[in-house]
Amino acid sequence: MRPGEGFDVERLREPAEAVAAYLAAVRPMPPGIERVALADAFGRVLAQDAVAEAFYPADARSTMDGFAVRSTDGTALRRIAGTIRMGAAPPGPVHVGEAMRIPTGGVLPPGADAVVPLENVRDDGESIAVDAAPAAGDSFTPRGDDMRPGDRIVGAGCRIAAPELSVLATLGIVDVPVFVRPRIAVVSTGDELVDAAEHPGTGQVRDSNRWAIAGSLLAMGCTVVHLPRAVDEEDAIAARIADGLAGADAVVLTGGSSVGARDHVPAAIARLGAPGIVVHGLKVKPGKPTVLAAIGARPVLGLPGNPTSALMILEAVAAPIVRALTGERHAAVRRIATVAAAPFGGRPGWTWYVPAAVGADGARPLVLRSSHTSLLARAGGYVVVGPESSRIESGAAVTVLGFGGR
Ligand SMILES: Nc1nc2c(c(=O)[nH]1)N[C@H]1C(S)=C(S)[C@@H](COP(=O)(O)OP(=O)(O)OC[C@H]3O[C@@H](n4cnc5c(N)ncnc54)[C@H](O)[C@@H]3O)O[C@H]1N2
Numbered sequence: 167m168r169p170g171e172g173f174d175v176e177r178l179r180e181p182a183e184a185v186a187a188y189l190a191a192v193r194p195m196p197p198g199i200e201r202v203a204l205a206d207a208f209g210r211v212l213a214q215d216a217v218a219e220a221f222y223p224a225d226a227r228s229t230m231d232g233f234a235v236r237s238t239d240g241t242a243l244r245r246i247a248g249t250i251r252m253g254a255a256p257p258g259p260v261h262v263g264e265a266m267r268i269p270t271g272g273v274l275p276p277g278a279d280a281v282v283p284l285e286n287v288r289d290d291g292e293s294i295a296v297d298a299a300p301a302a303g304d305s306f307t308p309r310g311d312d313m314r315p316g317d318r319i320v321g322a323g324c325r326i327a328a329p330e331l332s333v334l335a336t337l338g339i340v341d342v343p344v345f346v347r348p349r350i351a352v353v354s355t356g357d358e359l360v361d362a363a364e365h366p367g368t369g370q371v372r373d374s375n376r377w378a379i380a381g382s383l384l385a386m387g388c389t390v391v392h393l394p395r396a397v398d399e400e401d402a403i404a405a406r407i408a409d410g411l412a413g414a415d416a417v418v419l420t421g422g423s424s425v426g427a428r429d430h431v432p433a434a435i436a437r438l439g440a441p442g443i444v445v446h447g448l449k450v451k452p453g454k455p456t457v458l459a460a461i462g463a464r465p466v467l468g469l470p471g472n473p474t475s476a477l478m479i480l481e482a483v484a485a486p487i488v489r490a491l492t493g494e495r496h497a498a499v500r501r502i503a504t505v506a507a508a509p510f511g512g513r514p515g516w517t518w519y520v521p522a523a524v525g526a527d528g529a530r531p532l533v534l535r536s537s538h539t540s541l542l543a544r545a546g547g548y549v550v551v552g553p554e555s556s557r558i559e560s561g562a563a564v565t566v567l568g569f570g571g572r
Pocket residue numbers: 173354355356358359371372373374375376420421422423424425426429452453454455469470471472473475536537
């Protein structure tokens with residue numbers, strides 16, 4: 167579509183279908199794999215499966231402070247034959263009629279098949295008595311109960327958080343293979359923009375989009391490269407995109423994506439190389455004028471200038487493209503399952519991303535003003551309405567999706 171042609175509703179694409187087609191055509195990939203120390207692995211995306219190479223625990227281990235015993239001795243008095251130390255092999259086997267002191271986590275000695283907790287024995291220092299016969303398997307973890315050789319515990323593409331750090335440390339994976347963070351160049355376009363530190367004159371606005379977009383990209387695990395703003399001229403925008411592609415794995419622009427006389431992003435992208443624009447115009451609100459493009463396998467995303475639209479499209483539509491670059495397989499998105507406290511309206515056949523406030527009685531739609539910057543800060547998240555059904559009735563179950571990083 168050329169600037170000035172206008173949007174033909176028939177040619178607008180359904181967002182999920184458009185992104186799937188984009189990913190199939192462009193195949194964006196993480197820029198590489200690197201190894202980082204465990205101390206630096208939090209938040210990174212694992213690049214190779216973490217597979218157990220041995221039995222964890224390597225030996226049966228007590229889950230109680232108590233005595234290791236043979237269950238077949240029943241309720242007979244047991245002679246205390248020794249003490250098991252933490253971090254050491256048992257001093258010997260437990261023979262018939264014997265018991266051995268064992269701490270929580272201590273290695274079960276040969277012969278023993280149960281642990282009796284301290285509070286369930288009478289201990290005279292020489293021997294122990296029990297009221298109830300222990301059952302085989304009581305109060306210990308068998309060898310390999312946690313992980314067995316070949317178990318794939320954390321898959322490639324998983325974002326490393328606290329539980330994954332625990333597994334990596336247990337498996338001794340201290341040089342962790344992770345995907346290199348993609349570098350994403352962020353460009354704001356618009357003659358009216360001034361820096362956040364400047365005082366806007368009449369008709370000018372502070373450039374907020376680059377900070378919203380940067381925040382969302384950081385939350386997705388990217389390295390953000392801020393490029394200077396571009397004025398609303400095709401040459402300036404094309405030069406800025408070329409700068410971005412020279413030093414980054416993708417470029418995200420905001421503004422100038424629509425069909426006005428000053429909207430030059432589509433034309434600037436189109437002249438930089440193949441495949442160029444893959445999608446221009448989505449059957450969504452907000453964010454209809456979105457441009458999904460690429461130069462080679464490097465994404466160039468043209469988000470609408472309206473602040474709510476720009477952030478919403480990055481989070482609700484373009485996130486799978488960013489995740490293809492970070493290597494993350496599953497979205498780390500906060501979801502609140504609640505009910506609609508008031509109806510959510512949409513438009514038949516369209517996908518609407520409706521900012522919502524979440525209260526004790528459920529989620530309420532906020533009035534969509536895509537030019538506002540306060541709207542998403544006031545919202546607890548957003549609700550997707552459509553494309554199948556264009557209305558969510560009061561009382562119906564809804565999922566409120568959170569914005570990057572909160
Ligand atoms: N004739 C039509 N006009 C418009 C259509 C349409 O289909 N036909 N779509 C509308 C929709 S929907 C949107 S969204 C906007 C998107 O327009 P652009 O992507 O070309 O964005 P701009 O015109 O450059 O800016 C729109 C608005 O956003 C403000 N803005 C831009 N960049 C920033 C920034 N970095 N920080 C803060 N605010 C920013 C800008 O000042 C404008 O107010 O087009 C509609 N028009």
